[in-house]
Amino acid sequence: METVITVGDLKKTFTPKARKGIEVKALDGISFEVSRGEFFGLLGPNGAGKTTTIGILTTRVLPSSGVAQIEGIDVARDPVSVKRRIGVVPQVNNLDRSLTAKEILLFHAEYFGIPKHEREERAQRLLERFELSDRANEKINGFSGGMVQRLKIGRALMHDPAILFLDEPTTGLDPQSRRAMWELLTELNQKGLTILLTTHYMEEADQLCRRIAIIDHGKLLALDSPAQLKRSVPGGYLIELQIRGGANGTFSEALRSLTGVVEIKAENDRVRIYADRIEGLLANAMRLAGEQNVMVTDAHVSEPSLENLFLHLTGRSLRE
Ligand SMILES: Nc1ncnc2c1ncn2[C@@H]1O[C@H](COP(=O)(O)OP(=O)(O)OP(=O)(O)O)[C@@H](O)[C@H]1O
Ligand SMILES: [Mg+2]
Incomplete structure (x- = not known):
């Protein structure tokens, strides 16, 4: 190619x-x-x-x-x-x-040395295609x-x-x-x-x-x-837990042993569980949290996405 x-x-x-x-x-x-x-x-x-x-x-x-x-x-x-x-x-x-809209197009084409009749024709065609014909002779304000x-x-x-x-x-x-x-x-x-x-x-x-x-x-x-990018997120699925006071090592370790878990990332008050199976996982994670007196204040489950990948690569969200 x-x-x-x-x-x-x-x-x-x-x-x-x-x-x-x-x-x-x-x-x-x-x-x-x-x-x-x-x-x-x-x-x-x-x-x-x-x-x-x-x-x-x-x-x-x-x-x-x-x-x-x-x-x-x-x-x-x-x-x-x-x-x-x-x-x-x-x-x-x-x-x-x-x-005007049309003049903007014509002026640009003139700058690029397109012959006059061709400029007219192209401007007409593009205005039509981009549904601007009825506004062609208006300024863009x-x-x-x-x-x-x-x-x-x-x-x-x-x-x-x-x-x-x-x-x-x-x-x-x-x-x-x-x-x-x-x-x-x-x-x-x-x-x-x-x-x-x-x-x-x-x-x-x-x-x-x-x-x-x-x-x-x-x-x-x-x-x-x-x-392919989405497939490269470990496991694909992501469960994010928000934890009051931050996660302890024992909790992260325990999560790691749950069925379906591929990777655990813990930082500050967040734990991210990357998994290749999602059935029952959130319930199991919450049960573990309960057993260990870990206070989960928010939980979010998402499907494989570019957002997950960006989060995995940088530890930050792409969303503002
Ligand atoms: N003319 C410039 N002088 C100084 N710093 C600049 C200049 N242009 C860009 N930068 C810096 O370079 C970095 C990259 O900027 P750039 O505009 O390429 O990012 P961007 O991905 O387009 O961001 P955005 O999504 O905000 O448009 C930023 O830190 C920006 O502040
Ligand atoms: Mg930019």
């Missing part, structure tokens, strides 16, 4: 003036490749390095070291050639407020979050790129607009567009992406298909 995005041991250190020489390691050596036609996800919490990765791949940010290539072209060496091949939907709304997002994607596609980068495309959208966005992106991918998307919603990555790279603190923690 043809590789269209190559990232190799990529590092980026910022030295913000405001912090007087204290370095921020935004990317600490991440590597991955994306094939033509793939739907690839970068999943990670705030500050993980998602926007920095997209920034480098889209020529907006210079890497400190490592490899970043689009269709074999080094992004830092030949940004002009790279820009022609990619469409970018940034995290922020950077649409020009003084232009009154547009909903979903409309702004669709217009940003339309603009990114005006010069017919082979690869689309989307930085958290559904953050701030209501559930219905999010679903509509998922359908739209799936359709674009099915028509052959390679997509790299960042998100901190695991359901989104799970639903859309063929492969997901989980990143945190500028490092790649895991990279695989959603199904």
Whole structure:
């Protein structure tokens, strides 16, 4: 399969003036490749390095070291050639407020040197496809979050790129607009567009992406298909117990011997029980707690999920 995005041991250190020489390691050596036609996800919490990765791949940010290539072209060496091949939907709304929706599209295409008649035709087609035709001649002030997002994607596609980068495309959208966005992106991918998307919603990555790279603190923690990633959580099932005063070693040891338990992780006032069988386990754990005078104040059972995996890898939740 043809590789269209190559990232190799990529590092980026910022030295913000405001912090007087204290370095921020935004990317600490991440590597991955994306094939033509793939739907690839970068999943990670705030500050993980998602926007920095997209920034480098889209020529907006210079890497400190490592490899970043689009269709074999080094992004830092030949940004002009790279820009022609990619469409970018940034995290922020950077649409020009003084232009109408249609003008935004036309202006972008003109910038990329698309001939006039073609610009018109493409703008018309994209406005229709993204259900913006009836608002084509309006400025974007009154547009909903979903409309702004669709217009940003339309603009990114005006010069017919082979690869689309989307930085958290559904953050701030209501559930219905999010679903509509998922359908739209799936359709674009099915028509052959390679997509790299960042998100901190695991359901989104799970639903859309063929492969997901989980990143945190500028490092790649895991990279695989959603199904394989979920399978890599020890046991799969997770029971979380909240314990008043914290768990003691004897309780953790006793839990370990219960049927189905694969791994126990205890820290502060929480015990996590990773298990491959869930039947009766919560009841047995509660019985043990009772016997040992351990006070369980909350219990939560979850199925195999990317959230479980992130928790397993980092000890932290991906949810805010
Ligand atoms: N221009 C910059 N100057 C200084 N530090 C920066 C700059 N850009 C990013 N950083 C820092 O680099 C780290 C990674 O930031 P980045 O924006 O890539 O994360 P992110 O995964 O996109 O987070 P979010 O989910 O909040 O968008 C953070 O610690 C951030 O503060
Ligand atoms: Mg970001």
